[in-house]
Amino acid sequence: MEWSQPTLTNSILKDLGLVDVKTSNQPTTRTTPSLTTVILTSHDEEPNHDESKSFNYRQVIGKLLYLEKSTRPDIACAVHQCARFSANPKTKHAEAVKRIGRYLLATKDKGLIMKPDKSGLECWVDSAHASEWSNKTASNDPCTARSRMGYVIRYAGCPMHWASKMQTEIALSTTEAEYIALSQSMREVLPIMWLLQEAHDHGIPVLTNPPKIHCKVFEDNAGAIEIAKVPKMRPRTKHLNIKYHHFREEVKKGTVSIYHVGTKDQIADIFTKPLDESLFKSLRVKVMGW
Secondary structure, X not given: OEEOOHHHHHHHHXXXXXXXXXXXXXXXXXXXXXXXXXXXXXOOOOOEOOOOOOOOHHHHHHHHHHHHHHOOHHHHHHHHHHHOOOOOOEHHHHHHHHHHHHHHHHOOOXXXXXXXXXXOEEEXXXXXXXXXXXXXXXXXXXXXXXXXXXXXXXXXXXXXXXXXXXXXXXXXXXXXXXXXXXXXXXXXXXXXXXXXXXXXXXXXXXXXOOXXXXXXXXXXXXXXXXXXXXXXXXXXXXXXXXXXXXXXXXXXXXXXXXXEOOXXXXXXXXXXXXXXXXXXXXXXXXXXXX
């Protein structure tokens, strides 16, 4: 089964001027939704985006967010990077949105392919520590020091919820950024587990392997896994105790199991930063099915 939104995609392409071209020069397409060489910041030195001569930035971002949340998780990171600057978009931000459009032009008939299996409930979570930091704007924009995190929750091998977002506070290390991402993803996972448990108790068949509602969590940072599994306070992590240790009871009970996964096999990496073409496509197959 494949979910796609060709009408919405064509509407976005029309807003960006990438369809109904009357000249022989067809718009160029892109194989990834964002560049790996450009860090999007406030770009205060750039000219303002002129909507009278181009496209309505916020309108296009709104449509892209709806498309991303419905059927196109592959553009989540790129769209959310651009959405941060909707209040005062610059030409650099408009160029980044246009690149997303050129990627959609090449994949406008694609969507989310669902192939159910017996894998049960899974959560893949990752974080990129201060990946959008820029020494040019760090002095007047402390938000560049925040880390971007991403996760995808799958049931029966099918994506059911995903996110790419900036963390609300500045992490002091890669381990801390990964653990914050792990904790935030569990805030989404636990209610789903409780819902599945209630359905199971009422006789509704759900995938349960082992024979109880259980979630496998895949994380690529050994330090974050250690903090989650071992109930020990350390001087550098004691400030995490109240806010981010809420799910460790589930780990202790065995309803949540955390597994280490190699960085190149971490599906959630596609939600945390722009990737080169080969890695992007390999992870897209695992998330989208194509």
